[in-house]
Amino acid sequence: MKRRSINILLVDDKVSNLYALEELLKKKDRNFLKTTSGKEALKLAFNNKIHLIILDVQMPEMDGFEVAQLLKSNKRTRDIPIIFATAEKKEQRSIMRGMEEGAIDYLFKPLDPEITRAKVEVLLKIQLQKNELQEKNAILEKYQILINNCIDIICTIDAETLKFEEFNNALTQLISYSADEIKNTSLLFYIGDESRKVVEEIKNQDGILNFETQIYCKNREQKWLHWHVVVKNDKWYANARDITEIKQIEEIKNYLSTVVKQSSDAIYLHDVDGKIISWNRGAEQIYGYLEAEALQMHIWNIIPGHLYEEAKKAINDLLLGESIPSLEAKRLTKHGKMIDVLFSASIVLDSNKHLKSIAITERDITEQKLSESKIKDLNVQLQNNVLKLQMTNKDLESFSYTVSHDLRAPLRAIKGYSKILLLDYSHELQTEPIKLLNKIESNAQRMGGLIDDLLEFSRLGGKTIKKSKLDLNTLVKSVVTENSVSPNKHPGFKIANLPEISADYSLMYQVLQNLISNAVKYSGKKEKPIIEIGYREKENDFEFFIKDNGAGFNQEYADKLFQVFHRLHSTEEFEGTGVGLAIVQRIIQKHGGKVWADGEIGIGAKFHFTIPKINQENEKL
């Protein structure tokens, strides 16, 4: 305790008494204020911190009692101990009067030095102790308020049983149990198994303990506490802080940090001046600079010179509050390679909302851009080719059309005149000339057929197919009916129940007409011609077949069947122009399908073709 000087006020109308008293009571830390007047004494008492007043009773003007009365009536001076110094020896009435006024003690004149000193000592001690007590109380009160208002938990716990003894409001507020519920219950009751283990282990240690536990609130909510405990006298003087949020943030931080670390995008931070302050693995991979190197660098090292202005502008925009969610830019790698990146940038603020740094995420899109430009080039090429093709097709179309049209005119004349000769002049002609004329006519006929077929074949090129839902059964039936009127034996038809397909009606008619008439034709010489029509359903298409037991063909030359004018039988055996199958192939190909044939000489032939199934989302063209 600090040694303060003690102020003693001496009041006596005789100056000599004052000095004598001072002499008597003089001590190192004592300070004496002296006055002969009661009024003066009051003034001094009000204006100074007085620890003791020795007050002469018998004084002119104001006597000691009056002074005492006044002193006691004032709050400030009320507690100052007063020793009355009176000449009246043990006068009962005087003593009483003094006590009423709150005197503490009396000294009788002439003053006995020993008694005087002793009394002063005692009174001062009492007074000082009283002051000390008041001070301590004030401090206690202060601490009481602080502890109870503390956000953190402050408590005392029995070191052995771990029971809560005293605790502040923070504990009840945190775990929602009432003070009564908590008092004398063990800490272990509120914490989970893992935390219990921690606490059990740590229980027997001494000194200062630091550990974390979970804690369960009344509503089973879980929180995290960080404990700081001072172990003393078998007691835990504990302070616990709610770190639940901090732990959550830790988790998120760890998670984010992992994400950033393992991202294949470059994620890095730089300050306002461009100095790089963080660098992830993705950045190492993209740029080739390791983290250690990058942290010595500025962003200007990885931005190509001619883009500095653009980058500076971007930073400025960011600082002005704009965001950069996605921008294409170029960057330089360690090896001097220029790459294309897609980057996004944002400002990172510190807790005071002041600018801390700029966060950048970049994705290397060099490959992508290359592909894009390649695709563009290819598209342009494609378009050019398409245009060329279209022009060529147009030319071909008009060519074939003109050719066939102009070829047909003289053909008509040949046919016509031959016919007239045969009709009107046969009586004037002999057998031989007539035979020759017949040959002319039949050849002209054949040529007409060839021109027709050729024209048909060439027209297919430019034709756009009009797809619609086709009931194959009715279509096949009508084609079969047409081909059933055959001069030769009537073929037997075995037709399966065919599915609905998406195809061009007239073109499919042609296909079926060609294939079925072929089947009829080539099986015409057989005793019992049978033609079978069926299909197989596959995952993406239907596979149809038309099978006959006719003359068949050599499988070795199967692919030649579909070539224009290529025939595997002579015209004498079976008539035909050789364009029919080429037309079939063209048509089926236009529908996105395939044709092929199997044959065996003398046994028969089987022609297959596929038609893709209708795709609801995108029609196959």
Next chain:
Amino acid sequence: MKNYKEIILVEDNVDDADLILRILKKYKLSEKTIHLINGEEVLDMILKPNITHENRYFPKLIILDIKMPKVDGFTVLEKLKSDKKTRIIPIVMFSSSAVEDDIRKAYERGANSYVVKPIDYDDFKVTIEQIINFWINVNEVCKF
């Protein structure tokens, strides 16, 4: 009305025309056939301005090719069939085209029949006969 004994054949191709003329002659489908080689000529012949109805030239039948230089068959067909005075003349369109569109076009414009080259003689004969007979009867019945 005069001259409805004649058939006008409008065809620019010599051989095609020749063959038709032969058939007409063989089956005696007309006493006289006039062969014109483009649309302008036939229109001139029939749509002569400033003549009276009595003096107008009316053929028994016009056999009209579609593809011709100068004025083509469709134009002739349209002109003749849209004019009240001449639409009664039967016209048989005659073409190498078997295209649906052309056939429809012809009938839309009022053609009485449509024959495709190369012609089948028997069919052609029957077609011509039937049209001529029908129209002769009509003319006799309603002298207008």
